[in-house]
Amino acid sequence: MFLLHQDCWNWGRARPLIFGVLPPGLAYHALYAIGCAVVMALLVRFAWPRELELPGDDSRGEGGRGRGPDETGGRGETENRTG
Amino acid sequence: MISAAIVFAYLAVVLYLGVFAFRKGRASGEDYFLASRSLASVIFLLALFGTNMTAFSILGASGLAYHRGIGVFGLMASASAFVIPLTFFFVGTRLWAFGKRFGHMTQVQFLRDRLECGHIGTVVFGLTAAMLVPYIVIGVMGGGHTLEAISGGAVPYWAGGGLVALVVMSYVFFGGMRGTAWVNTFQTVLFLCFGTAALVWIGRGVGGFEAVMERLASQPATAALLTRERISMAEFFSYMFIPLSSVMFPHVAIMCLTARRAEAFKLTVVCYPICILLLWLPSVFLGVVAADQFPGLRAGESDDVILRLLREHTGPVLAGVLGAAIMACVMAADSQILALGTMFTQDVFAYYGGRERFGERAQVWTGRAFVVGIALLAYLAALRLQDKEGIFELAVRFAFTGYAALAPVMVAAIYWRRATKWGALAATLWVAVAMAGLWWLHEWSAPLAPRPGQPPVPIFPALGGLFLRTPGGVTMFGFLPVMFLCAGSALLMWGVSLLTRPPSRQTVEKYFPNRAGTA
Numbered sequence: 001m002f003l004l005h006q007d008c009w010n011w012g013r014a015r016p017l018i019f020g021v022l023p024p025g026l027a028y029h030a031l032y033a034i035g036c037a038v039v040m041a042l043l044v045r046f047a048w049p050r051e052l053e054l055p056g057d058d059s060r061g062e063g064g065r066g067r068g069p070d071e072t073g074g075r076g077e078t079e080n081r082t083g
Numbered sequence: 084m085i086s087a088a089i090v091f092a093y094l095a096v097v098l099y100l101g102v103f104a105f106r107k108g109r110a111s112g113e114d115y116f117l118a119s120r121s122l123a124s125v126i127f128l129l130a131l132f133g134t135n136m137t138a139f140s141i142l143g144a145s146g147l148a149y150h151r152g153i154g155v156f157g158l159m160a161s162a163s164a165f166v167i168p169l170t171f172f173f174v175g176t177r178l179w180a181f182g183k184r185f186g187h188m189t190q191v192q193f194l195r196d197r198l199e200c201g202h203i204g205t206v207v208f209g210l211t212a213a214m215l216v217p218y219i220v221i222g223v224m225g226g227g228h229t230l231e232a233i234s235g236g237a238v239p240y241w242a243g244g245g246l247v248a249l250v251v252m253s254y255v256f257f258g259g260m261r262g263t264a265w266v267n268t269f270q271t272v273l274f275l276c277f278g279t280a281a282l283v284w285i286g287r288g289v290g291g292f293e294a295v296m297e298r299l300a301s302q303p304a305t306a307a308l309l310t311r312e313r314i315s316m317a318e319f320f321s322y323m324f325i326p327l328s329s330v331m332f333p334h335v336a337i338m339c340l341t342a343r344r345a346e347a348f349k350l351t352v353v354c355y356p357i358c359i360l361l362l363w364l365p366s367v368f369l370g371v372v373a374a375d376q377f378p379g380l381r382a383g384e385s386d387d388v389i390l391r392l393l394r395e396h397t398g399p400v401l402a403g404v405l406g407a408a409i410m411a412c413v414m415a416a417d418s419q420i421l422a423l424g425t426m427f428t429q430d431v432f433a434y435y436g437g438r439e440r441f442g443e444r445a446q447v448w449t450g451r452a453f454v455v456g457i458a459l460l461a462y463l464a465a466l467r468l469q470d471k472e473g474i475f476e477l478a479v480r481f482a483f484t485g486y487a488a489l490a491p492v493m494v495a496a497i498y499w500r501r502a503t504k505w506g507a508l509a510a511t512l513w514v515a516v517a518m519a520g521l522w523w524l525h526e527w528s529a530p531l532a533p534r535p536g537q538p539p540v541p542i543f544p545a546l547g548g549l550f551l552r553t554p555g556g557v558t559m560f561g562f563l564p565v566m567f568l569c570a571g572s573a574l575l576m577w578g579v580s581l582l583t584r585p586p587s588r589q590t591v592e593k594y595f596p597n598r599a600g601t602a
Contacts, residue, residue, distance in 0.1 A: 040355070
């Protein structure tokens with residue numbers, strides 16, 4: 001995807017105007033953005049980090065209170081002030 | 084005045100949403116600062132997108148496209164369409180998970196806990212907070228200018244800026260993150276829907292875009308706007324590093340912590356590129372169209388080309404509705420003000436004992452007082468420095484570089500168990516010093532700056548092409564400095580971490596429970 005973003009072949013092209021209005025460089029990158037959405041969909045479908053959802057997370061819902069800052073003081077457990 | 088009245092009505096709706104959210108909210112700190120980590124997929128996507136899109140996205144992009152052509156879309160939008168969802172996927176989801184598990188409300192809380200540091204976290208807080216302030220001032224200035232332009236001068240700059248600051252302050256004060264998320268959702272829907280409407284109506288007004296593009300393509304002076312000839316390949320390449328900044332923006336990182344479940348990120352990761360396309364394509368396209376309609380504008384004058392197109396080619400009612408959509412973008416200062424308030428109360432007030440001494444209720448009220456103070460200061464700065472807007476715009480551009488260069492610190496803290504606080508300190512100081520140096524070099528080389536279209540000028544001829552001055556700023560061998568800052572930051576994080584004592588086993592096991600025994 002990174003290499004496809006560097007479309008040097010469109011650098012100096014003003015024509016043909018796609019649909020009569022879009023220069024080729026702009027049409028290409030509009031299509032590229034759609035391609036990004038497709039790649040992200042594949043990433044989410046096949047490489048989603050399922051371990052992030054802990055058992056019992058569903059029960060929390062709106063306003064739920066898991067182990068929040070009230071319990072850790074927002075500082076975590078290993079904090080020291082030597083840094 | 085009809086247009087201005089419609090914008091006032093929009094501001095009233097926004098205010099109502101904030102107060103409505105206040106009624107639904109609770110008095111706890113987690114509810115005020117993070118909406119109780121309760122945002123579901125659709126609201127999370129729209130709020131996060133609204134948070135990340137600012138006046139720069141709609142006004143700045145069109146102004147830049149007016150001068151540099153359609154390449155601005157590839158430079159900023161499609162690069163973001165690829166990089167930003169990846170940062171949400173790889174960084175945002177992990178930040179959310181750690182935040183939920185261990186109770187973090189800010190990036191600094193995560194870094195303090197993960198890297199076992201205290202005052203180093205305060206250094207990170209100082210740098211990230213300082214880079215956020217210009218955004219807030221720019222937001223208030225943008226509000227003042229937009230209301231003045233929409234009302235045809237009937238609402239002066241000082242009144243428009245004051246009104247915007249007051250409205251934003253009010254709904255952030257009452258609604259906190261819940262109010263801000265609802266307002267951002269409403270704003271995102273508004274500017275995505277009416278941005279498309281603006282394109283259609285302006286297209287009719289200019290006599291069809293086909294004719295405009297044919298005119299631009301047929302004239303040698305404007306044909307380059309339909310190509311990328313006004314952007315160098317090195318700049319185009321190195322701009323891919325800029326969107327790394329997104330997840331280091333405090334307001335975006337804090338918004339990542341508000342998701343109800345990790346699943347909420349899925350819709351955002353997939354749909355974010357489409358949202359970018361829907362917002363930026365009309366902005367860049369209309370910027371190029373404006374070059375045909377209003378030729379000869381200078382750099383500072385071209386930022387309001389969309390407003391000019393609206394005034395010229397639509398009626399007062401539609402101009403008002405579309406002006407409200409633009410105000411939605413301009414008013415992104417809300418989440419930034421809230422982020423600053425959250426950071427101050429969590430990273431400074433609570434960390435240095437304020438909550439233990441005065442309680443959680445006092446912490447929420449400290450956050451609210453901070454919101455009022457920041458909004459007031461931003462308004463005063465916007466009034467005092469009305470004619471020096473360029474300074475803040477420059478600072479915002481520098482901030483993108485700074486936040487992007489801090490990304491390796493966050494990535495290392497999440498994925499590399501050997502990352503240490505000293506590595507983070509070295510990288511943060513490197514970013515701060517390099518940014519100060521770049522700012523100085525930018526100002527010092529200003530007299531050397533070539534005109535648009537002319538080749539870059541070596542700033543120190545003895546150093547060859549190391550530092551080149553372009554019309555827009557300083558480059559290194561033709562590449563944007565962000566590339567070198569990111570590389571330096573990553574190298575320092577890696578090298579200094581290896582040279583210093585690793586975090587305790589307890590912390591490593593806490594953050595890497597499945598890999599604690601491996602190298």
